[in-house]
Amino acid sequence: MDRTEILIQINLIFKDTLDNEELVIMESTTANDIEEWDSLTHIQLIVAIEKTFKIRFTSKEIQEWKNVSEMIDCIKSK
């Protein structure tokens, strides 16, 4: 799966998890850009991403992400 396809999937996951159909996630997006992205929805997002891509992250990996681009790098590395 290339970056664009991953980003499309991530957009679907964010829209569903955050109940916001108008949300547009870009590689540069950070948690600070999205009001609904709080600590609890963060957990739901990670669970949904791990489930969708059939991968598992470590807590260290997640803590190192600065934006969605780094999240995609991590997904691609699995």
Place this chain on the structure above:
Amino acid sequence: MILKKGDNFKFGFKVTQEIHTNFIGLFNDNNPLHTDHQFALNKGFNGRVMHGNILNGFISFFIGECLPTKDVIIHSQEIFFKNPVYLNDELSFNATVIETYESVNTIVFNFTFKNDKEKIVAKGKIQIGELI
């Protein structure tokens, strides 16, 4: 993580008159399906149907009190009511860990409630987080 995939828990719960009365007292759901025997019979049931959300109370007890740690929080829960539960029904609750997400300290259970005829009366999923 406190639990691993495949861990299984079994408990018995009884829907007593006290639980039924207290549930109505707390939440004021006096719908005749739950309170009027004849009404329930006329609708094709064998008696007053107990509130489905009493089962959520049992789930709350399971998560809050029966796991190896108290450091837990329910993230989400989904429950399907498959068959009626009647007063004084004795239910067997069975929950199995089906997924774990170590990165966010999250555990997902599948659960069922069965009545004494081994019929599933409710089933669903519970997602919990381990508080650290």
